[in-house]
Amino acid sequence: MKSTLKLTAAALALTAGAALAAGHTKMVGGAEMFPDKNIIENAVNSADHTTLVAAVQAAGLVETLSDEGPFTVFAPTNDAFAALPEGTVDSLLMEENKDQLVKILTCHVVAADAMSDAIQGMIADDGGAHPVPTVGGCTLTAKADGDMIMLEDENGNVANVTIADVDQSNGVIHVIDAVLLPKM
Structure with missing residues (x-):
């Protein structure tokens, strides 16, 4: 009886541990994102972010985004890149446009670990619009519509956060x- 109870307790502990670990991961682009991996280690597995990963590689930012951080990355999907005017992505990936690509990508990165509840709090504290300085020198404006966080760039373009709080080891x-x- 005692051994059965011990085995049952051990099984429950393992199940609870697995459930707890699964609760800390999210699915992005058909891949599980693990909080013990860094931004690059996770992003390369997302089928929805192949264009972003190619751009990060072309810009020479892989090592930077693999560093300790912390970083908050607002990660556009492949569809987001596809919505740019035709030829834009191909042009940005050319070596002669590397500086422009770096500028665009780093305007999606903040030097902090900002979860959505913290961003929502900053938006509320600032009366509905919070300035977000990026490592690229841009200032985004964070706004909210209920639980939906939106980011406006310096040109008035708006991006919606579609999956929030994908925890990483470095942000x-x-x-x-x-x-x-x-x-520009």
């Missing part, structure tokens, strides 16, 4: 549905 990813562009 957090928030998936967005548009590419944010710096004022």
Whole structure:
């Protein structure tokens, strides 16, 4: 009887541990995102972020986004990049446009670990619009509509956070549905 109770308790502990671990992961682009992996280690597995990963590689930012951080990355999907004018992505991936690509990508990165509840709090504290300085020197404006967080770039383009709080070992990813562009 005691051994049965011990086995049952052990099984419950393992099940609870697995459920707890699963509760900390999210699915993005058909892949599980693990909080013990960094932004790059997780992003390369998302089928929805192949364009972003290619851009990060072309810009030479893989090592930076693999570093300790913390970083908050607003990660545009493939569809977000596809919505740009035809030829834009191909042009940005060219070596001669690397500086412009770096600027665009780093305008999607904040040097902090900002989960959605913290962003919502900052928006509320600032009366509905919170300035978000990025590592690229851009300032995004965070706004909310209920639980939906929106980011406006310096040109008035708006991206919606479609998957929030994808925890990473060096920060957090928030998936967005548009590419944010710096004022050029």
